[in-house]
Amino acid sequence: MIKKLFLPVILIIVISGLCLANSWKAPDQEKAKERSKETVPFIKEYVDDCKINRRICLMDAKVSLEDVKDVYFLLDSPVIKEKEDHYEPVRFAHKRHAALTKDCSKCHHFRPKDKDALETTRCSACHQDAFNPERPERIGLKAAYHQQCIACHKDEAKGPTGCKECHLQHVPDHKELVKLPDNADPFQVTAECNRCHDAQAEDMLKTAHWLWKGPSPYTTGHRKDILHGKGTTALNNY
């Protein structure tokens, strides 16, 4: 009997393994990852055009939405990453932004002095290391991203402006951090969580999860009990 079961179990494991390995991945995600690792030579000279001039230039060059080949970028340049690595890369929907703003000059605000260069160069071509003594007025890549994104999102009252609205923070591997005995009881688990997350624990005590009271329409015996709840009669089990 056991031998009969053995074969299908093995088959299921192998098939599911194959499925996982071939699981679907967004094609532009891989491309964006590759692209984000690239560095481009630094552009030293640029044309200091006014905003309107720049817009006319882009119109004259017939840059339109169709020219936006790269739909999606991951902002994860080694220029920044070499120095600090606190956050996961930001996902930037390039074409969507182009379509929404209908104005490429909002980001592509200057162009390289070299006439053969592309009308729209990437941010990291001009903005690289911060505080370059030779070009003190040129901001670094990190600042260029943040100033551009946040300022525009504030102006338009649209889009994220807080840190964690764009970035995912690196979460350290909790397998290493959590130290619990085998078969730990609930109290030990909570205490272990609170060891690092005590502020969150304090905050939780002020939320409805801890303080709720009122009728529980789906609990027998408490359907009309307005004084029942975690804030009043129910026991907190941890």
Place this chain on the structure above:
Amino acid sequence: MLLSRRNFFKILGAAGASTALPAGSAQAWSSKAPDDPYGCLVDLTRCVGCRKCEEECARVNELPAPERPNCQCTIFEKNRRPDDDAFTVVNRYFTGRIDNFNKPVPTYAKVQCMHCQDPACVSACIVGALTKDETGAVRYNKDKCIGCRYCMVACPFEIPAYEYDDPITPKVMKCTFCYDRISKDGGLPGCAGICPTEAITFGKRSTLLKVGKKRVKENPGIYLDHIYGEKEVGGTSWMYLSSVPFKKVKLPGLPETPSPKLSETIHHSLFSYLWSPIALFGVLAAFMSRTKKEADNPDNKGGV
């Protein structure tokens, strides 16, 4: 004639003042500011109040982590000052500016040691525990410090803090300008390196002044035509650019004369060649010999 106590001090004071003034102008006070120091330019229009500078400052200086590092919500409700646990803090101010949606616009301002060109704290320190370095940093040597806290009284920005809770080895605590980092090639102060919007620009002070003036010139509608710290108390290494008056973000209005100028002029002119103690004891000796003569005079015997 016997001098009354009041008259004696009047004469002494007048004598002192009359000799102090020409002596002071004879050896004029000169600035000891470094020629080409580093500096930082804080652009308040760029600061988004993320408090990453506080977090990074605590990390590189091995200070306790700032209170609620990731919470920008309630921390700004109280106005904070740098203390012995934090070399820098960011405060939020509502200065009356409103955005296009009629919402008040906050202005965030970072506070830290300004690293004055002619620091009052260095002048006030009686043991030379505080020094102005060539890099621009006002450095503190804990081994020399005797804990008099004159620096705390002298500082026009009220920056130095003291470890009152440490009874054995208390230190004066203030921003170090990350001396260990900036004195190395390519080193950045922790806060300037971490700032996501480059609200803090690090560089040579002379370069920063140029950058600041260029920014003001190119965006006259945004910035006030004033770089705070360019001239305040004779210039500071840390400077501020703002769109709101500096008084509204609690940066004090200060004179352009370096703080140590007056005190050092008085001090140095009073004690040059030890003339003032010599004069004092001279006057005292003359006075004593005079009273002695009067006492020895037989006519005065039996008098009251």
